[in-house]
Amino acid sequence: MHNTFGDTLKEWRGRRRMSQLDLGLAANVSARHISFLETGRSRPSRSMVRLLSESLEMPHGARNAFLGAAGFAPAYRKRDLDDTDMAHVRAAVDWTMERHDPFPAMALDRHWNVVKANRTGGLLLAGAGVAEGDSLLEAITDADRLQDVLVNWQEVAEHMIVRLRTESAHLGGDAFLDTTVERLEAALGPRIGNGDGPLPAIIPARYRVGEQVLSFFSTIAQFGSAEDIALSELRIELLFPSDDQTRAMLLSMVEHDA
Known part of the structure; x- marks a missing residue:
């Protein structure tokens, strides 16, 4: 540079x-x-x-x-989420993810490392061999391992390529994200277009859990007016059921706990 x-x-x-x-x-x-x-x-x-x-x-x-x-001191710090002056932020992350249960939720950093996960999110990640502190990107590029868990791995990987390119462009280029795109493209191999038909409203990720297949789409929450480096890069990924079967199965977990 x-x-x-x-x-x-x-x-x-x-x-x-x-x-x-x-x-x-x-x-x-x-x-x-x-x-x-x-x-x-x-x-x-x-x-x-x-x-x-x-x-x-x-x-x-x-x-x-x-x-x-330009010869000036930096303006932004990079705090750990466990720092004392991040207590209110940490409480907001915990509050959001806990109340999203029994639907999965996880907090991710700019390289998709899992900072936190709620109970259901942790169970879903564990099925893919991922725990807090691990990188989701490392997991998704391991096609041999993940295809047993993520039923529509290829479809999700194609979507991820577009998303990671967008994220890297926003950051002005990110070697880790760019390398992940290259690994995904190599794992996918030659691809054929989707034809001229309309695209679906969402592309769900479909996970195999035992004999069941759970289907999710996600929404992303980020902190507005964040002036901390780590906080500006932190996002909470909230997963929602994309079919009635998934919704019923997750809600039954609440009834079972009650």
């Missing part, structure tokens, strides 16, 4: 496919000033670096590097 502010600015502008004029309009400065910053004819203030990083929608970690390239 380039180590000068101007090179970093130009690199991120290219990643976002913005001209100097585009970025100038977004940041409310002239394209000429953007040019001077990139060539080193002008030096940015700390507030200008922050403004440009916001206009370029940089992830928080990249914003720290951007500040450093």
Whole structure:
């Protein structure tokens, strides 16, 4: 990665496919000033670096590097979820996942490592040989192991490729995510298109649990206005039943516990 502010600015502008004029309009400065910053004819203030990083929608970690390239101290910390000043956040994560039971829920970091899981989420992950602290991406690229658990592995893997590319692009490129895409593409081999028919509303993931097949779709929750690096990258994946059989089976767990 380039180590000068101007090179970093130009690199991120290219990643976002913005001209100097585009970025100038977004940041409310002239394209000429953007040019001077990139060539080193002008030096940015700390507030200008922050403004440009916001206009370029940089992830928080990249914003720290951007500040450093301009000679300024980092603005964002990376706290552990167990830190004292994260107590309210930790409580919100626990509250959300506990109340989602008996439907599965898990908290994931930017590389899909499982930070936390609720009871049902933990049981579902255990069936795939995954525990808290493990990477879901490592599991999904192991086709030989996962195809016994994830009935429609190929369909899910194709969807994952698109999702991971989108996530990597947002981050300005992520070697781990890009490598996972390459591994998935190699595992899938040559693919044939889906034809001209309409695509389904959702692509559920169908897990084999004993003699049953449970089918889920997911929604993702993230923290708004997060100024911590780790927190800005944390997401809670909430799984919902995509058929009546799955819903009935999970709800029966509540009745059994009662």
